[in-house]
Amino acid sequence: MSMQAWSLSVLLVAVFCGVVVVAEVELVPGTRPLNSLDPVQYKDCGHLHKAGYNVSGQHVLYMNKTTPFLIRCEFTKDNAFNVIQRRIDGSVNFAAPLASYISGFGSVQGDYWGGLNAINYLTMQQGNRVLTIHMQDWSGTNQNARYGDFRVMPQDNRYQMFVSGYSGTLPDDFSWHNGMTFHTYDYPDQNNCAVNMRAGWWYNYCAYVLLNGHYYNGGHYIPTSGFYDGIYYKDWNGFGYSLKFVSMVVSTT
Numbered sequence: 001m002s003m004q005a006w007s008l009s010v011l012l013v014a015v016f017c018g019v020v021v022v023a024e025v026e027l028v029p030g031t032r033p034l035n036s037l038d039p040v041q042y043k044d045c046g047h048l049h050k051a052g053y054n055v056s057g058q059h060v061l062y063m064n065k066t067t068p069f070l071i072r073c074e075f076t077k078d079n080a081f082n083v084i085q086r087r088i089d090g091s092v093n094f095a096a097p098l099a100s101y102i103s104g105f106g107s108v109q110g111d112y113w114g115g116l117n118a119i120n121y122l123t124m125q126q127g128n129r130v131l132t133i134h135m136q137d138w139s140g141t142n143q144n145a146r147y148g149d150f151r152v153m154p155q156d157n158r159y160q161m162f163v164s165g166y167s168g169t170l171p172d173d174f175s176w177h178n179g180m181t182f183h184t185y186d187y188p189d190q191n192n193c194a195v196n197m198r199a200g201w202w203y204n205y206c207a208y209v210l211l212n213g214h215y216y217n218g219g220h221y222i223p224t225s226g227f228y229d230g231i232y233y234k235d236w237n238g239f240g241y242s243l244k245f246v247s248m249v250v251s252t253t
Contacts, residue, residue, distance in 0.1 A: 031109075033060040033070065041065045044126045045073035046252055049080035058108040063121045071118065072108045074249065081132070081249040082122050084114040087231055088245055090215025095198040098184040102155070113200075113212065116159045116182060119152045119250075128250040131163065133174065133211070135233060136245040138219040143170055143236055150250060158182060161202045171235040176208040177201075197229040208234040216242035 034057050035048060041062040042048050048059055056074040063069060072083035087094075092111035104115025122128045131150035135143045148165025158181035166172040180202035183194040193206035199213050206227075213231045214223075219241050223229050230242030237243075 031058070033058045035059050044122055044128055045071070045075070045080040045082045046126075046128070048073055049075055061118075063118065064125075069104065069115060069118045070108050071114055072112075079251055079253060081251045082114075082128055083108075083247055083249050084119050084122065085112070085211060085246075085248040087111050087211065087215060087243075087247070090217070094200070094212045094214070095185065096200060097186045098200070101182065101184055101200040111215075116152065117155070120154050120159065122250055123151045124154070127252050130251045130253060132249050132251070133209075133233075134245070134247045134249070135236070135243050137237060137241070138244045143233070144168055145170060145172070145174060145233075147174070152182075170233065173208040173234045177204050180204045196225060196227040198225060199229065211246045211248065213242065218242075219244075 034055055035042065035053060040051065042051070042059070043065070044061060045059065053059070053073070054075045057072065059071060059073045060068050061071055072086065074081040074083060088110055090111065092106040094113065096105060101113060102116050104113055104118060106112030129149050129151060131147040133145040135145075145166065145168040147163045148167070149163065151162045153160040160179065160181045161177060163175055163178050166175060182200060183189040183203055184200040185195045185198070188194045189203045191203070191205045193203035194200060197206060197210065197213060199210065201207060201210060201212050210229070210232055214229050216230045219237070221230050221240060221242050228239035230240070231246055232239055232241060232243065
């Protein structure tokens, strides 16, 4: 294995709505994961933290000790966070098909989506059910929304999402999506939100929170699609303001 570069490519085959979808996991940021020389098959970022890892960045984890996937781990002195989604510069197109959302896409060092299978694994099998949504607007103001219980069901349940136990200073907008299944433009919801808003998400006619939306520079925007499709949190700057930075992280506490 090269010390200069490292790549991961895993073929995933799944059946969704009776259709076989094949997706290739390929998150290649150009450098090796920080634990790439470690033979232990770590199950989540907390497992890495307990083993002594404390440098935030890209790591490789294993679903059920067999399937590797790349993730960004962020560490504090007392906790470890699995970053399942991040938007920082608009370098990755989130108008992606279901197969890509299942496997994950983007760069762990930049914009990326961790993958629905990985999110299901982390929240349901490893108990990383505390979700924190970090957000920053274009003036540099930061806001967080924290949920004590966040779960994403397996593929057979169409990656249905459950969330509760909100705490934060903003109104609780994300709970509007509680109980929703995941949709993309090639597997749209009945209201065609995924098509009109150009992003995979847990739509509820359509969205109070859209973190996978189109990345608009500068904040306020006029949607090119005719629908508010930016990266927004409804009760913070409104539908027509696209945030500069967002990330979704899950942890056990």
